[in-house]
Amino acid sequence: MKIVVLVKHVPDAQFDRHLSGEGHTTDRDESILSELDEYALEAALQLAEARGGAKAGNKVIALSMGPAGAVNAIKKSLQIGATEGVHLTDTALAGSDAAATSLALAAAVRHLGADSPVDLVLTGMASTDGETSLVPAQLAERLGLPQVTFASSLDVDGGRVSARRDADTHSETVEASLPAVVSVTDQINEPRYPNFKGIIAAKRKSITTLSLADIGVDSSQVGHSGSWTRVTAAEERPPRTAGTIITDEGDAGIKLVDFLAAQKLL
Amino acid sequence: MANVLVFIDNPGQALKKSSLELLTIARSLGETAVAVNGELSDDVAGTLGAYGAATVFRPSAADLDDYLVAPKAAFLAAVADKSGATTVLLENSPEGKEIAARLGIRLSAGVITDVVAVDADGTAHKSVLAGSYTTTAKATTAVTVLSVKANTVDPEPATAPGTPETVTVDAPADATAAAARITSREQKVASGRPDLTDARIVVAGGRGLDGDFGPVEELADALGAAVGASRAATDAGWISHDAQVGQTGKTVSPQLYISAGISGAIQQKAGMQTAKVIVAVNKDAESPVFEIADFGIVGDLFQVLPQATEEIKKRKG
Ligand SMILES: Cc1cc2nc3c(=O)[nH]c(=O)nc-3n(C[C@H](O)[C@H](O)[C@H](O)COP(=O)(O)OP(=O)(O)OC[C@H]3O[C@@H](n4cnc5c(N)ncnc54)[C@H](O)[C@@H]3O)c2cc1C
Numbered sequence: 001m002k003i004v005v006l007v008k009h010v011p012d013a014q015f016d017r018h019l020s021g022e023g024h025t026t027d028r029d030e031s032i033l034s035e036l037d038e039y040a041l042e043a044a045l046q047l048a049e050a051r052g053g054a055k056a057g058n059k060v061i062a063l064s065m066g067p068a069g070a071v072n073a074i075k076k077s078l079q080i081g082a083t084e085g086v087h088l089t090d091t092a093l094a095g096s097d098a099a100a101t102s103l104a105l106a107a108a109v110r111h112l113g114a115d116s117p118v119d120l121v122l123t124g125m126a127s128t129d130g131e132t133s134l135v136p137a138q139l140a141e142r143l144g145l146p147q148v149t150f151a152s153s154l155d156v157d158g159g160r161v162s163a164r165r166d167a168d169t170h171s172e173t174v175e176a177s178l179p180a181v182v183s184v185t186d187q188i189n190e191p192r193y194p195n196f197k198g199i200i201a202a203k204r205k206s207i208t209t210l211s212l213a214d215i216g217v218d219s220s221q222v223g224h225s226g227s228w229t230r231v232t233a234a235e236e237r238p239p240r241t242a243g244t245i246i247t248d249e250g251d252a253g254i255k256l257v258d259f260l261a262a263q264k265l266l
Numbered sequence: 267m268a269n270v271l272v273f274i275d276n277p278g279q280a281l282k283k284s285s286l287e288l289l290t291i292a293r294s295l296g297e298t299a300v301a302v303n304g305e306l307s308d309d310v311a312g313t314l315g316a317y318g319a320a321t322v323f324r325p326s327a328a329d330l331d332d333y334l335v336a337p338k339a340a341f342l343a344a345v346a347d348k349s350g351a352t353t354v355l356l357e358n359s360p361e362g363k364e365i366a367a368r369l370g371i372r373l374s375a376g377v378i379t380d381v382v383a384v385d386a387d388g389t390a391h392k393s394v395l396a397g398s399y400t401t402t403a404k405a406t407t408a409v410t411v412l413s414v415k416a417n418t419v420d421p422e423p424a425t426a427p428g429t430p431e432t433v434t435v436d437a438p439a440d441a442t443a444a445a446a447r448i449t450s451r452e453q454k455v456a457s458g459r460p461d462l463t464d465a466r467i468v469v470a471g472g473r474g475l476d477g478d479f480g481p482v483e484e485l486a487d488a489l490g491a492a493v494g495a496s497r498a499a500t501d502a503g504w505i506s507h508d509a510q511v512g513q514t515g516k517t518v519s520p521q522l523y524i525s526a527g528i529s530g531a532i533q534q535k536a537g538m539q540t541a542k543v544i545v546a547v548n549k550d551a552e553s554p555v556f557e558i559a560d561f562g563i564v565g566d567l568f569q570v571l572p573q574a575t576e577e578i579k580k581r582k583g
Contacts, residue, residue, distance in 0.1 A: 013513070013532050017395045024401060036514065098377065099370060128513065129395070132379045133360065137335065137367035146446045147334060149364060162449070167360070168461070168508050170453050174334050176446035186514045187507060228376030233402040237393070240539060240558040245551070248565025253573025256545065257581065259561045263543055265467070265522045266489075266578065 001051055001156070002059045003044045003120045004109055005082065009066050009073035010034045010129040017129070023095040023224055024234035026129050028066075033073040036124030038080070038191035039184050044122050045081045046189065047156055054083050061086055061112060065093060065104055071207065078202035079194035085207035086112065092212055092219035097227035098130070102138035104222050107215040109143060120161065123183045125150055136183040146176035152187040269296040271351035272319075273342055273365065276304035276331070281313050284464065286421030288355045288414060289317035291384050293424060295353055299323060300430070301345045303330050303338060311430065318424030320431070321349065327437040333445040335361060339368035340441030346373055346409065348435055353388055358413040366413045376405025380517075381414045388412075396513070396536035416464045417519070454506075462492040462509065467522045470494030470511055470538070474527020474548065474567055477504050481571035482526055488578040494518065494538075496528045512537035526567045530555025547571065 009031045011017045018027045041062065048058035062077035064070045065088040074085035088108045096104065112118055121143075126133040133149075140147035148154075151163035161182060162175045194202075212219055220226060244259075246252060260266050270292040274285050281289075292298040299321040300314055306324060314322055323345040330337045342365065346354055354369060356362040363379050370377035383391040388410045393400045405411070462468065469491045471482035479493070486493045494516070495509040511518055513533040523541035528534060530546070530553055538544070539558055546559035547567045556562045563570055 013396070013536070017398065019395070019399055019401070026395070098367070102371070125514070131394070132367075132377075133363055134367040134370075134377060134379065137364040138371050141336070141339070141368040141371040144444050146444050147336065147364070148446045149334070150360060166507060168454075169456075170451050172451040173449045174446040175449050176334075180446070228370065228374070228407045229378055229403050229405050231401050231403045232389070234394075234399050235401075236399055237397060239398075240544070242557050243560035243562065245556055245559070245562035245564065247551070248563055248570055250569075251573075252547075252563045252565045253570045253575075254577050256547075256561070256563060256570065256574045257577040259545070260522070260578075261581070263522075265543065266581065 001048060001119045002061070002116060003047060003122055004061045004063050004112055004118050005037070005041050005044045005077065006105065006121065006123040007037045007041065007062045007064045007073045007077050008034045008127050009064060009070035010127055013128055019234045024231040025095050028069055031069055031072070033076045034124060034128045036126060036128055036186060037073075039186050039188055040122040040124050041077055041080055041082065042189045042191040043154055043184050044120075045192075047120070059083050063088065063105070063108060063112070065089070065101065065108070067094070074207055075202060076194065078205045078207070079198045080192060081198060082205075084205055086210060087207055088210045088215070090212040090219070092223045095224040095227065096222050097229045098132055098134035098138055099228045100222040100226040102135050102142055103226065104212070104215070104217055105135070106139055106142035107217045108210060109139070111210065111215045117179065119178050120156070121145075121179070121181045123181070125183050125185045133183075136181055140181040143181065146180045148174055148176055148180055149183040151182055151184045154182065154184065154188060269350065269352045270298050271346055271349055271354045272298060272300045273354065273356045274300060274302050275338065275361070277302060277306070277310045279307055279309065281310055283421060284357050284416040286313075286317060287416065287419050288357065289314070289319065290419050290421050291414060292355055293318045294386060295384065295388065299345075299349045299351065301342055303341065315429050316423045316427040318428065320428065322430045322432045323349065323435050324432060325437040326434050329442075330437060332448055333442055334448060335364045336368060336445035337437055337441040339365045339372060341435065341437040342369050343372035344438060345435050352409055354409065354411045356411070356413045358415045363413050366411045370411050373409045373411070374407060375409035375411050376407045377411040378403050378405065379413045381412045382418050384412060384414065393540060397540040457493075459486060460490070460492045462494055462511070463516050463518060465492035465518070465520055467491035467524075468494045468511070468518050468520045468538075468541070469524045469526065470496065470528060471499055471505075471526050472496035472528030473498035473502070475499060475504065477502070479505055481568060481575075485524065485571050485575045488575045496534050525555050525559070526571060528555060529553045530558070
């Protein structure tokens, strides 16, 4: 099987995150491999391992689009177990919205399928920076592939993928033929950590760098010029500050109700 | 020609409040058409008229619900073409956002999600990076697709109600070819409490509940609130995953969020820090949740919550 896993290098949510510049894009200092993509990578590794792993010709390709630093998300994916890495990078990509991102990623996936077909594109349920969940669906639409999104369990058998999805009011099982675009939730598995052996092995794995020219995309189709939305203003919300803190002396429940009454919340 | 199109998926017997909100916003942007998938009862058709819909478009196919998202987006794209809509409004559910996503590609239209306000010219407002920024965004394309969060406006019927004309639109035949098929669906039991994402008040519990959601549920019921949870509580199986608030759960913006036995990790804060008022009950004074609480109680939730519940019942008489 040939699986492409989309991995994104995102600002670490443990620190304050900032928007800056004319397009109000996120600062990418202190970035990490998006935690939500680790579930997609783990799902890919499990599918490959169940089929005999790399020795049996199974490939898990970690694909990241982004500036130079994004290579770190790929390196981490290789340490965790991906077989090869692909870094799509070009200055013209900066500031791409979901539509432009999905255009570039669709072209990259087609490029990776040129020699032998890609069976599955796996992604996280959302990026932890943009949080729109738009890219998997847009990628599926652009590639003309079935989308199986928010999978909380996944089975691939005989050219078909089936998955379970949990919504508020119902759960459902869905089925599609391969190739397909699949996004997974954080309920699907427990991602593994890179171990020492993995870290050493990663040093010998290859990372291919692709430019827009390599995948046949014109710079006007991506970045600010290729995006269909524009952020015109961004304002930092004043951080929340602590209010009144009391220690329970046996009557805190009543004080809580007094507070709610004063706030007209009862 | 209508210039705003509202998508309503399976309205059932009565329109949800969030649908009425979309119709109210649509009227502030121009003449409204509605695309409805699924049954259209007389009551719902009447309400659509009362809310100013001039036209109701329905798909020729009845099986759109058998597939995941793609055919609904294809149908909606066909309606947008036919109606000449320049703005399409959808609900901000996971499915609503994905229909918006695919519709955007089909129409070469910019998509903005998680919208909390729309100006008359289609400019959208939202909050990003876990509520730390509010942004203003606009599509640069001829058509704009917006998914709008619930509780952004008060629903208001039109001053001059009408009777919408019904038009059937062919759902493109190829739309189901490359779509995932839904092979089974199980309904979950309804709790009777308000829906977590739309609720005015949320009472949420975490690992500190130690398996017993009773005190949280009782306080929630006294307040008419929805019940939320931290991931530690849902992972432990004490409550269903749907109740999870946070980065990988639901984002809520209620008037009041009561956090009990939750430490306030960044991923939990990401889902609740735009609440108007935050109350925290935690026995550890060092818990990060106290950094953002308007009213914090350092104490044992098993003492504080039942006492508050009793007091509310007493005052409500
Ligand atoms: C990728 C990723 C996504 C995540 N997404 C989410 C998410 O969406 N939502 C989410 O919530 N978390 C999420 N998390 C997990 C998050 O990091 C925390 O682990 C989680 O929120 C902790 O839950 P908790 O506060 O209930 O538990 P703990 O951190 O264990 O805190 C329990 C608290 O209860 C208090 N307590 C104990 N007993 C009592 C008592 N009797 N009375 C009062 N207080 C008591 C303790 O003092 C403590 O502060 C995510 C993590 C990752 C890595």
